[in-house]
Amino acid sequence: MTDSPHPLAIPPDGRHSRSGRRTGDQVWLRDPSPTLLAAIAVGLVVVVLASIVGVFATPRRPDLPPPIEGQAILASPTKAGLVTEAPAESYAPPSVSFSNRAVAPTRTAAPTRRPTPSSRPTSPKPTPPRPKPPVVGPGELAPLPASREPRLRSHGGGPSTFIDFVNSRGSTVVVHWINYDGRRQQYAVLRPGQSYRQQTYVGHPWVVTDERGRGLVCFEPGRQTLRAVIR
Numbered sequence: 001m002t003d004s005p006h007p008l009a010i011p012p013d014g015r016h017s018r019s020g021r022r023t024g025d026q027v028w029l030r031d032p033s034p035t036l037l038a039a040i041a042v043g044l045v046v047v048v049l050a051s052i053v054g055v056f057a058t059p060r061r062p063d064l065p066p067p068i069e070g071q072a073i074l075a076s077p078t079k080a081g082l083v084t085e086a087p088a089e090s091y092a093p094p095s096v097s098f099s100n101r102a103v104a105p106t107r108t109a110a111p112t113r114r115p116t117p118s119s120r121p122t123s124p125k126p127t128p129p130r131p132k133p134p135v136v137g138p139g140e141l142a143p144l145p146a147s148r149e150p151r152l153r154s155h156g157g158g159p160s161t162f163i164d165f166v167n168s169r170g171s172t173v174v175v176h177w178i179n180y181d182g183r184r185q186q187y188a189v190l191r192p193g194q195s196y197r198q199q200t201y202v203g204h205p206w207v208v209t210d211e212r213g214r215g216l217v218c219f220e221p222g223r224q225t226l227r228a229v230i231r
Contacts, residue, residue: 146215153182158202
């Protein structure tokens with residue numbers, strides 16, 4: 001006869017169950033299915049992508065130029081006609097800009113200087129007026145400048161002729177013959193207004209000087225008798 005279970009008998013504790021029986025929680029932890037692993041991996045990828053997108057989607061503050069003394073920098077452009085005053089004190093940390101690089105100073109072209117002349121331009125000196133050739137009247141010898149005297153000297157072979165010397169100056173003059181050596185030889189002294197006739201030869205020059213011996217004019221005789229007017 002077998003013993004039937006007593007109605008008041010206490011059921012056996014689960015701890016004494018068969019060794020081969022496993023609970024559901026132990027199976028999920030020890031032997032996860034491939035579908036569960038795939039779901040976990042997809043969830044991790046979604047979380048990482050969401051964090052990355054959140055970082056790059058935040059609006060970046062535009063880089064601002066370095067502040068100028070006495071002015072405030074605004075992060076966003078102000079509307080026309082609206083002026084925003086900078087706060088007197090700010091405890092916020094300064095914004096970091098990645099464009100604050102050392103900028104090489106720009107060289108400004110030096111102003112070109114006009115060359116200053118070392119000395120004032122000298123005005124051209126007025127050329128002294130050339131002396132007008134004396135007017136030779138009819139029956140007069142053409143006068144020669146006194147500077148021609150060093151190159152004058154007498155040479156023979158010319159015919160005999162005459163010269164009428166006329167002193168039209170206001171001072172006394174002296175008449176000289178230039179000999180064959182080119183030296184003076186005195187012949188006459190004429191006071192103002194005086195005149196005289198001198199016999200000579202063609203090719204014999206004459207020079208008229210003042211009382212101090214300064215040459216005034218020279219004459220060369222012609223074949224005809226002409227006047228030598230001393231002006």
